Amino acid sequence: MTNRPRHPCLFPRLFAGVRGPAHALPWLLALLLILPSALAGHPAAAASPPALGGERLVLAFYYNWFDENTWRNEKVPDFPTTLYTSRDRGAMARQIEQAQSAGIDAFVVSWYGPRTENNQTETNLRVLLDEAAARNFRIAIDFETQGPFFGSSGDVTQALRTLLATHANHPAYLRVDGRPVIFFWRQQRFGVGAWQALRDEVDPGRQTLWIAEGVDIGFQQVFDGHHLYSVAWSADPGAQLLKWGRRVRAASQTWGRKIWVATVMPGYNDTRTGRSDAFIRGREDGAYYAKTWNGALASAADWVIITSWNEWPEGTYIEPSQAYGSRYVDLTREWAARYKNGEGAAPAPAFAATPHSHPCSHAVRTAGGCAARRSQPARRAGCHLSCAGAVGSWSPVTDRGAVHRAGWRCGLVAGLLCRPRWRGLGGGKCGRGPRPVGAGAACAAARAAAAPLEST
Structure with missing residues (x-):
């Protein structure tokens, strides 16, 4: 049920003609005396939850x-x-x-x-x-x-x-x-x-x-x-x-x-x-x-x-x-x-400015298009990376960590999005996907950087 908000001033005429603090004091005292009686007949605010327990x-x-x-x-x-x-x-x-x-x-x-x-x-x-x-x-x-x-x-x-x-x-x-x-x-x-x-x-x-x-x-x-x-x-x-x-x-x-x-x-x-x-x-x-x-x-x-x-x-x-x-x-x-702790906002991390927690490389969006970032653990794991644009975003195509149990390979080829191929668990297929939007020279460079791993 909608409750009617209280008027901001219950007694708008009470202080008419009052110009200074000294003149206002008697009126304030009078207001304190009559306010409880006035409020008794005024509609109450909507029933609301008690103050939250102070826990964030x-x-x-x-x-x-x-x-x-x-x-x-x-x-x-x-x-x-x-x-x-x-x-x-x-x-x-x-x-x-x-x-x-x-x-x-x-x-x-x-x-x-x-x-x-x-x-x-x-x-x-x-x-x-x-x-x-x-x-x-x-x-x-x-x-x-x-x-x-x-x-x-x-x-x-x-x-x-x-x-x-x-x-x-x-x-x-x-x-x-x-x-x-x-x-x-x-x-x-x-x-x-x-x-x-x-x-x-x-x-x-x-x-x-x-x-x-x-x-x-x-x-x-x-x-x-x-x-x-x-x-x-x-x-x-x-x-x-x-x-x-x-x-x-x-x-x-x-x-x-x-x-x-x-x-x-x-x-x-x-x-x-x-x-x-x-x-x-x-x-x-x-x-x-x-x-x-x-x-x-x-x-x-x-x-x-x-x-x-x-x-x-x-x-x-x-x-x-x-x-x-x-x-x-x-x-x-x-x-x-x-x-x-009641702290304010913090600076957002720069996109892809720090190493990814997963050992595999991943595609990131940069001003120049697409770049592949690779870590040394990724080389040891034999991870390959493909990048593809989707609804204005760049998404990593990774093995979801399965290198730790089954191993995989996924080639980085402009215009081709290869699904992981699970060794010993049946084959996946490399399907044609959308060419990364705005990839250009950056994606070509990423592809060239990945080439040494394509034969692993």
Whole structure:
């Protein structure tokens, strides 16, 4: 329900004719005496969350539906350092400890509801909560409103009831000021009025914190905070985060205290999902991640959420990988510390100015086009590199670290993009790809530099 904002001056005529401090003092005393009585009949501001507990939370979206069929070239752009299945307790424990080492306070886990049949988001969540409790880590839910088991608003209502009666009471469940935190994905499935009725039914006392998603700030009439799942569509994510931070603050003026949750991302690559609108937002050797973090800091975010810990098909993972090693865990540790210490923005690293954590060379975008950068470990590993332009970005084409277990070769040839060929694991094919845009002499030089390795 929209609450009417208070008038900036309840007594605009009270000080008429008052010109100086000495004359104003009696009037001020009178005002102090009558103000409580006047306020008693004035409409109160919207019920809002109590002051946040003073904790600058760093959260990360987490997915628990990976199995033995996930780790294939045609499905993901990179592989975890250690392949795993989401049902494995050991993998959960390792991920929690890695996240803690990076300064992450909680995972926000996608959830399709309490059904257990063919729903590993529920069965794996139960185990994850126990593993988190054993390590003083926290878990929250990202309620997938368009999940396969939510056929109607009634299904959503029942699932939320179950969540509040079960998982939200688990010792590891994320609470702020004693209130369980619930993120929502695609709450736009239902209108604001429908959510108002639904929340009045399952949480009439507003004992939980609901965080909406998307570009419609109007849901803040019902929800307690807002986030954008992705900002990767923008080449200037910092400006977008500043803008949305202001929008959430403005919503607070209308509907009471709202929580601004700023999204940070290392990059994006969903080109293996088969989507018609798939695209790549290059990681730029950590520079894009820095842009999002700086935007979050500048927007005075209440909390920060990372998209993502392990969304592998969309290429937003920071979990240790075979292409990047622990680089993004290390970067997260630095940025999380800066945020929690209340520090301001930091200079973004120069694109590809420092050695890559992975031994293989990779293609980088420079003013002159494309250049291949090679390290001595790459020569020893026999890594080859191809560069290709995609949606205005330059992307590394690496072996995802598989040189450590299977070996590969991929030629650098202008106009040809060669897929890795796995020795002993069946052959890959070298397919014709787009000629790198603006490659020119720089790509020719990179190709010549790679020539000595082409025969290995």
